[in-house]
Amino acid sequence: MASVELAGISKRFGGHEVIRGLNLSVPDGSFTALLGPSGCGKSTMLRMIAGLETVSDGTIRIGTREVTHLEPKARGVAMVFQNYALYPHLTVAENICFSMSLAREPKAKQREMAARIAKMLHLEELLERKPAQLSGGQRQRVAIGRALVRDPQVFLFDEPLSNLDALLRVQMRLELAKLHNDLKTTMIYVTHDQVEAMTLADQIVVLDKGVISQAGSPWELYNRPANRFVAGFIGSPAMNFLPARARAGSGGLTLTMGDDIALALPPRAVPGFTGERAVELGIRPEHVKLTSEGGGQIAGRVSVVEYLGNTSYTYVDTALGPMIVESDGGVKVEPGETVSLSIDTEKAHVFDDKGLAWTQTTEAA
Amino acid sequence: MASVELAGISKRFGGHEVIRGLNLSVPDGSFTALLGPSGCGKSTMLRMIAGLETVSDGTIRIGTREVTHLEPKARGVAMVFQNYALYPHLTVAENICFSMSLAREPKAKQREMAARIAKMLHLEELLERKPAQLSGGQRQRVAIGRALVRDPQVFLFDEPLSNLDALLRVQMRLELAKLHNDLKTTMIYVTHDQVEAMTLADQIVVLDKGVISQAGSPWELYNRPANRFVAGFIGSPAMNFLPARARAGSGGLTLTMGDDIALALPPRAVPGFTGERAVELGIRPEHVKLTSEGGGQIAGRVSVVEYLGNTSYTYVDTALGPMIVESDGGVKVEPGETVSLSIDTEKAHVFDDKGLAWTQTTEAA
Amino acid sequence: MSETRSTQHRRLDAGGVLLTLLTLIAAAVWFFPVYWAMATSVRYDDQTVKDFALLPQDPTFTNFLFNIQTSRLPYWYLNSTIVAVSVTVIVVFMSACTGYAISQLRFPGRKALWWMILASFMVPISALIVNHFIIIAGVQLLNTHAGIVLPMLIAPVTVIVYKQFFDGLPKEFREAAVMDGATEFQLLFRLFLPMNWGVTTALAIITFIGAWNSFLWPFLAAQDEKMMTVTVGIAAVQDAFGVFYGRLLSGAVLASLPVALAYLLFQRRVTQAITLSAGIKG
Amino acid sequence: MLRNRRSELLAAFVLILPFVVIYGWMFVYPTIQMVRLSFTDAPLIGEGKYVGFKNYVRMFKDPVFRKAVWNTAYFVALTVVPGTAVALLIALMVSRLKGWLQSVILAAFFLPYILPVTVVYVIWDWMTNVQFGMLQGAIEWVAGRPVNVWRTIPWFMPGVAVITIWWTNGFSILLFLAGLRNIPAELYEAAQLDGATRWQMFTRVTWPLIWPVTVLCLTIQLILQLKIFDQVYLFAVGGRTQATMVLVQYIYEQAFQKNAGGYSATIALALFVIVVTFSVLQFQILRIRGQR
Amino acid sequence: KETVVWWDFLGGGDGVRMKTLIEEFNKEHADTIEIQATTLDWGVPFYSKVQATAAVGEGPDMMTYHASRIPLAVSQGTLAEITPEDMAAMGLSAANFAPATWDAVQVDGKQYAVPFDTHPIVLYYNKDLLEKSGLIGADGLPAGLDGLDNFNAALKKLKDDGNEWGIVQVTADGGFAFRTIYSLLCQQNGEIGTDGNWFPGDSQEKLANAVGVISNWVAEGYNPSYTDYPSTVALFTSGKSPFMINGVWEVPTMDDLNKQGKLFNWGAIELPVLFDRPCTYADSHAFAIPANAGKEVSPEKHAAVLEVIKWMEANSLFWATAGHIPANVAVTETAEYKAMQPQATYAKLTANSVFDPKSVNAGVASPLFDAAGNAFTAAINGETDPATAVAEMKAALDALQQ
Numbered sequence A, B: 001m002a003s004v005e006l007a008g009i010s011k012r013f014g015g016h017e018v019i020r021g022l023n024l025s026v027p028d029g030s031f032t033a034l035l036g037p038s039g040c041g042k043s044t045m046l047r048m049i050a051g052l053e054t055v056s057d058g059t060i061r062i063g064t065r066e067v068t069h070l071e072p073k074a075r076g077v078a079m080v081f082q083n084y085a086l087y088p089h090l091t092v093a094e095n096i097c098f099s100m101s102l103a104r105e106p107k108a109k110q111r112e113m114a115a116r117i118a119k120m121l122h123l124e125e126l127l128e129r130k131p132a133q134l135s136g137g138q139r140q141r142v143a144i145g146r147a148l149v150r151d152p153q154v155f156l157f158d159e160p161l162s163n164l165d166a167l168l169r170v171q172m173r174l175e176l177a178k179l180h181n182d183l184k185t186t187m188i189y190v191t192h193d194q195v196e197a198m199t200l201a202d203q204i205v206v207l208d209k210g211v212i213s214q215a216g217s218p219w220e221l222y223n224r225p226a227n228r229f230v231a232g233f234i235g236s237p238a239m240n241f242l243p244a245r246a247r248a249g250s251g252g253l254t255l256t257m258g259d260d261i262a263l264a265l266p267p268r269a270v271p272g273f274t275g276e277r278a279v280e281l282g283i284r285p286e287h288v289k290l291t292s293e294g295g296g297q298i299a300g301r302v303s304v305v306e307y308l309g310n311t312s313y314t315y316v317d318t319a320l321g322p323m324i325v326e327s328d329g330g331v332k333v334e335p336g337e338t339v340s341l342s343i344d345t346e347k348a349h350v351f352d353d354k355g356l357a358w359t360q361t362t363e364a365a
Numbered sequence C: 001m002s003e004t005r006s007t008q009h010r011r012l013d014a015g016g017v018l019l020t021l022l023t024l025i026a027a028a029v030w031f032f033p034v035y036w037a038m039a040t041s042v043r044y045d046d047q048t049v050k051d052f053a054l055l056p057q058d059p060t061f062t063n064f065l066f067n068i069q070t071s072r073l074p075y076w077y078l079n080s081t082i083v084a085v086s087v088t089v090i091v092v093f094m095s096a097c098t099g100y101a102i103s104q105l106r107f108p109g110r111k112a113l114w115w116m117i118l119a120s121f122m123v124p125i126s127a128l129i130v131n132h133f134i135i136i137a138g139v140q141l142l143n144t145h146a147g148i149v150l151p152m153l154i155a156p157v158t159v160i161v162y163k164q165f166f167d168g169l170p171k172e173f174r175e176a177a178v179m180d181g182a183t184e185f186q187l188l189f190r191l192f193l194p195m196n197w198g199v200t201t202a203l204a205i206i207t208f209i210g211a212w213n214s215f216l217w218p219f220l221a222a223q224d225e226k227m228m229t230v231t232v233g234i235a236a237v238q239d240a241f242g243v244f245y246g247r248l249l250s251g252a253v254l255a256s257l258p259v260a261l262a263y264l265l266f267q268r269r270v271t272q273a274i275t276l277s278a279g280i281k282g
Numbered sequence D: 001m002l003r004n005r006r007s008e009l010l011a012a013f014v015l016i017l018p019f020v021v022i023y024g025w026m027f028v029y030p031t032i033q034m035v036r037l038s039f040t041d042a043p044l045i046g047e048g049k050y051v052g053f054k055n056y057v058r059m060f061k062d063p064v065f066r067k068a069v070w071n072t073a074y075f076v077a078l079t080v081v082p083g084t085a086v087a088l089l090i091a092l093m094v095s096r097l098k099g100w101l102q103s104v105i106l107a108a109f110f111l112p113y114i115l116p117v118t119v120v121y122v123i124w125d126w127m128t129n130v131q132f133g134m135l136q137g138a139i140e141w142v143a144g145r146p147v148n149v150w151r152t153i154p155w156f157m158p159g160v161a162v163i164t165i166w167w168t169n170g171f172s173i174l175l176f177l178a179g180l181r182n183i184p185a186e187l188y189e190a191a192q193l194d195g196a197t198r199w200q201m202f203t204r205v206t207w208p209l210i211w212p213v214t215v216l217c218l219t220i221q222l223i224l225q226l227k228i229f230d231q232v233y234l235f236a237v238g239g240r241t242q243a244t245m246v247l248v249q250y251i252y253e254q255a256f257q258k259n260a261g262g263y264s265a266t267i268a269l270a271l272f273v274i275v276v277t278f279s280v281l282q283f284q285i286l287r288i289r290g291q292r
Numbered sequence E: 001k002e003t004v005v006w007w008d009f010l011g012g013g014d015g016v017r018m019k020t021l022i023e024e025f026n027k028e029h030a031d032t033i034e035i036q037a038t039t040l041d042w043g044v045p046f047y048s049k050v051q052a053t054a055a056v057g058e059g060p061d062m063m064t065y066h067a068s069r070i071p072l073a074v075s076q077g078t079l080a081e082i083t084p085e086d087m088a089a090m091g092l093s094a095a096n097f098a099p100a101t102w103d104a105v106q107v108d109g110k111q112y113a114v115p116f117d118t119h120p121i122v123l124y125y126n127k128d129l130l131e132k133s134g135l136i137g138a139d140g141l142p143a144g145l146d147g148l149d150n151f152n153a154a155l156k157k158l159k160d161d162g163n164e165w166g167i168v169q170v171t172a173d174g175g176f177a178f179r180t181i182y183s184l185l186c187q188q189n190g191e192i193g194t195d196g197n198w199f200p201g202d203s204q205e206k207l208a209n210a211v212g213v214i215s216n217w218v219a220e221g222y223n224p225s226y227t228d229y230p231s232t233v234a235l236f237t238s239g240k241s242p243f244m245i246n247g248v249w250e251v252p253t254m255d256d257l258n259k260q261g262k263l264f265n266w267g268a269i270e271l272p273v274l275f276d277r278p279c280t281y282a283d284s285h286a287f288a289i290p291a292n293a294g295k296e297v298s299p300e301k302h303a304a305v306l307e308v309i310k311w312m313e314a315n316s317l318f319w320a321t322a323g324h325i326p327a328n329v330a331v332t333e334t335a336e337y338k339a340m341q342p343q344a345t346y347a348k349l350t351a352n353s354v355f356d357p358k359s360v361n362a363g364v365a366s367p368l369f370d371a372a373g374n375a376f377t378a379a380i381n382g383e384t385d386p387a388t389a390v391a392e393m394k395a396a397l398d399a400l401q402q
């Protein structure tokens, strides 16, 4: 177990700078998720930590050692690949013990180790099978087993769940959480699925075009997004954004939207803001209420209703743009119906023209 | 547009009977989802309707015609394949107009048609690209465009979203819903993802091992599952099942679980049931409440908490087995904590030893 | 494959039946020369020019007996086997190593090596045969198995196929093994080769057939009758004169029999393997 | 990837060592010898005098060399494209079949590929014998009289071409089968729903998708057929060899029959240049066509 | 004990007989000499291989060789000289051989091989069919064939009498047919000449005459066109043609068939005199010793080789069963040989035999044969006229000198 420290890391492919002077500290024993859209450099970062990619600038430390120029096998990290990269010609047991067998450890020791890990991952019955005979979830467990056997200081995962179907994904997510609970090894986990990041990680690092957009706990990222990018990226369905004009009022902020809508918001810490400014209002679907005509602030027409049993998503076209409303399964509106939306102003977010959040000074946690 | 009627359809591969005497009626203009676990025969059914697979027994009618032995192209159906089956060597425009070009329609007419459909599906900019240069969502739209051009009476979809990532899937789901809204053509949609089926369909047909387990509206399937299979299959996270013993009481049913837990349930229509019987109690995660110690009926220890921002899933180990509880994002419990669960008896389901549901005689809809 | 499903659904598919029939006829025509050779090989020599029935009227094995008795067939089979197996093993091993190095490693001269391999595919190797003879004689290897084998080791196609194949493998396998601490040799012999024996099988079979059938070089290099390969030996005992179609063709059958049997025995694998390696190339 | 340069170089060196040694010894060195030889008047074995470009001058004036170039080109034209077409046709027919029937039929088409060339010669020489050949019936039906295919110049090259296609096609057939198997069945189903006929399925789906394999086949065939020798030699020997001369045969004749090692090396070099030029050219043309 | 490495090119029936001789020898010399024999592919492969191996000192200790190939081999330095001492050691001399045969193994006054046999071409005949057409004379041999007109008349008669063909010989291979053509050229006193002076004098016209004889037979339908070697034999043995011109090496084939009772009454005679004088093409299988470069031969080994040759010469009567005429005159004069039929009948032609010219371009599978194949295959089958073919051949031969 060890912490991982990245200091001033840059990565260029040819002339193209993919990671730009990035600093990151992953505490010992934490589960850190690297989250971001496709192509933002998540895999590249992970691969640099693993030593599969050289760094162009900066240093990497694992525990107390600087490993920037060490070979992959000397870094004490283990990696689980997106497609698992199980060796198709070896059985599960052989896959798990491959690194031991490379190091010519005695067969008996290998068997013992395989049995122990199989027990831990519930693979006992599968030890003699080939990867082709395994289901997606079983493959993933073998891939984890192969990493476990090396007793690494840091576990690296590159989108290990993205190949699984929805049901299995939920299940494997749980297994991973339990594994981390048991082992308490440092884990760095790359994903572009925010649900995974939210449910698994102690710390989420949101990457955007090679720089860290925000790093913090899931709660922080969901409830106090530092900028519009994070706000829009985290949460499903995504946050609604509405264009507005902000005016500083006494004891708060007034937003005017469209022709006739005005909202009073709790005060924000906006250094040096007076007068009026163009901003965006951000509001999560669950913080909008569908009321019968006239009850809310914004009027609109229902375009689609998605009924999921426990919840419903209602897609509403308003004068300010389309909005999504999340409500419990009981609500019944029909497409085409005219509705009114009321916004929970306590939970509203405001972003300035550069996308930075205006943090609420007093907020209900 | 036309209805589809399957009467006594069976399908055998060699000696293996995959579909067993199935009757199904798909009303004109409806959006019907075929839902079921992998290998239950969904694709086979769709392919029989399309004419890509012969039927072993029974008849198929589309509209007023019997089509059981007609060639695929004569049936007036169009199909969107799971992997889209776009012709990799043709451009988007050529893919869309392929059937017209086969029929040697004039080039000008083809161009016009391609333009119209591209407009409808927002593919205007992509008409000259090859499929390899398209994203998953774009490919899907081209596949739909190829089906649209034939102006079919029935659209068939075979898991068209299963290759997409989560975000795109949500987006495409919406597009499909809008498309059906616009066209009002009969659509039959195969999926094993219950969220898709729930959100898209007017009618869901749940298949289990080649027979129809239940058919009905999403609301019916979610709230009044006919059997344990449907109850467990529909809903995410899945319904909790607890072993229990049922005793008919005055004005209701009493369930005893474990050593000391007793629940009084509203009355059910159970023909000829008296005395005591082994049953299973089914309760959805959102109908279980997490209360501080002692407040609920069942005690347990939290094993994992998944925080998703708007909701949290809490996994609790109880004496009766593991249970999932869904609550809003605000609830804060820690793994290892001891909690008490209270079950909303109004929403509880009861299944007998054959898995059949005991329907509640009076139920809050 | 492609159309199997489509043929299922029309019960009485006249076109399909006709096509199958045509295929059968074409196959029969294609195979006929081989059959006719076998039919001729079991006829008495004087019958070969009289009996044109499809089935030999009075089959005999005298021709085979003649070829076996007047020759050293056991030696020749043994030599052919030794030569073909050695060539196959060495070529496959060497090509795998080289293909791996060119595909996965960076070293000076890599490009040059690759161009040389492509060039050697285009040079008519038979034009080098005199030089080979002088070289092999120079190291005293004429009339030895090693001498016969050496010049037959020029098999650029296997290297090309291996290189392309290794190029196409997902890089995660390599990375996973590197993190597990594998050396380059372990990567090749524990991972890249065993991961897909199909390619190796296919290449081995093609190499084996080529080595078994080669004539000119083994003819030059083998001096002693006991060192000859089957193709060389059978050609030498054939009568240059007379009407000995029966003997001639029974000799032909004897020369081709082992490979034919091996092919028929392993047909499924051969097809699979060649198909597989081709799929990778294509 | 982060690599250790030293150990990587060492590994590369060890891995290519056997290959480099054998190729250096058995290919590079003899090839250099051949180039050197082409500037001498050396006999088959032994040293010759340096004669400058005399061999090259001679070659360009040599009518037999020109004939050989022409015949080789003719043979290539007769085999490469038709052979590939036949292979595709057979692969299409075989790919329709299933199970054991497919195995048997495929074996019938593939077996000739495993025969030694001498055996191929013996079989076909016997089949086409003027007096007793099985095929003379068919030939008489076409030509109106029995024909000695191997002594009648207009028949010779087409005859060898047919046999070559018969003999070597097995490999191309397997390549095409592989290619056909890589075409997803859904494409045919989609085409079926779109109303394609069997012929349209071939021209509009199969053919464009099999094109890369076709390019591969054509390139391999071109290189191999430019190096045609054994069949032509065996069928021509004793007859009008000059009229049917091909390049490698001329190399062989000059070296082994005329004892002219130097001149033979010159022709070999010319052939090498031709092979490189043509295969690069064909590959480029085909690829461009495929990208269109 | 010495081992003698021996190469020959004798496959099939010849090969079987030679193997018997070798076994016999090895049995007789069980303690002293052992022949290790290897049979190689006849023709260009054999000679290329001998040349190549001798050049690198890897050739055999002795080998069979066609006399006609000796000039070429000598020019390439492939053969070691057979010295008069060697001949003496074997107890042989020029007197033991027919003059033409003896001359065939000499180049520039040096001897390079010991002739083992003479193998000319002969005229095979089907006695039953000839009798039917009244072409058998009182002595039981074919009669009335001398002179081109007579011979043509005989062929016409045979054809008229319902035979499918009158005569058969190899017409698919001009190189092979050259044996007949050369014989007919010689019968007109024409010559091939030699390097730089091909077909001297009026030999070209005579050669055209000779070619014309065969092309006429083909044109008249007496001789089947484009017929390859095995078919030639088959047409004769199956009774479809009463005559066949072919090498003496086919005698065993007839013998074997006859023994199996599958053949008619047959015989073989020297080619009839169609022109001015009797003359028949012949070649000779001879024993030669390669000049293995850089390899010293021990006197013991040399002696052993000489012993092998000596023994073979002395025991060549058995070789005569292969149809060949033993080169050793003493053998042909034995009573056993004289009883051998038809060998004894045609043996006398050795006096009239003609060998290939002494040229590096002559001999079996040589450029000369090659040129003949190219020129005459077309001519005898009527694709070109004889004069053109002759001009073409001369041009090809002249081109060899460059």
Ligand SMILES: Nc1ncnc2c1ncn2[C@@H]1O[C@H](COP(=O)(O)OP(=O)(O)OP(=O)(O)O)[C@@H](O)[C@H]1O
Pocket (backbone or CB within 6 Å): A013, A018, A036, A037, A038, A039, A040, A041, A042, A043, A044, A045, A192
């Ligand atoms: N070997 C390489 N050469 C050049 N560019 C590269 C290379 N590897 C990655 N890139 C580029 O670097 C950027 C980041 O790639 P990376 O794989 O890290 O993205 P990612 O965040 O993992 O995306 P995804 O979620 O799609 O896996 C991309 O723009 C990619 O095109």
Ligand SMILES: Nc1ncnc2c1ncn2[C@@H]1O[C@H](COP(=O)(O)OP(=O)(O)OP(=O)(O)O)[C@@H](O)[C@H]1O
Pocket (backbone or CB within 6 Å): B013, B018, B036, B037, B038, B039, B040, B041, B042, B043, B044, B045, B192
């Ligand atoms: N051509 C066939 N031959 C034999 N069995 C088949 C064939 N096609 C399908 N089956 C079998 O029929 C059953 C149903 O297959 P089908 O493809 O309809 O399942 P599915 O419900 O679509 O599953 P999935 O969700 O995995 O696509 C499976 O058990 C399958 O193995």
Ligand SMILES: [Mg+2]
Pocket (backbone or CB within 6 Å): A042, A043, A044
């Ligand atoms: Mg990635």
Ligand SMILES: [Mg+2]
Pocket (backbone or CB within 6 Å): B042, B043, B044
């Ligand atoms: Mg399916």
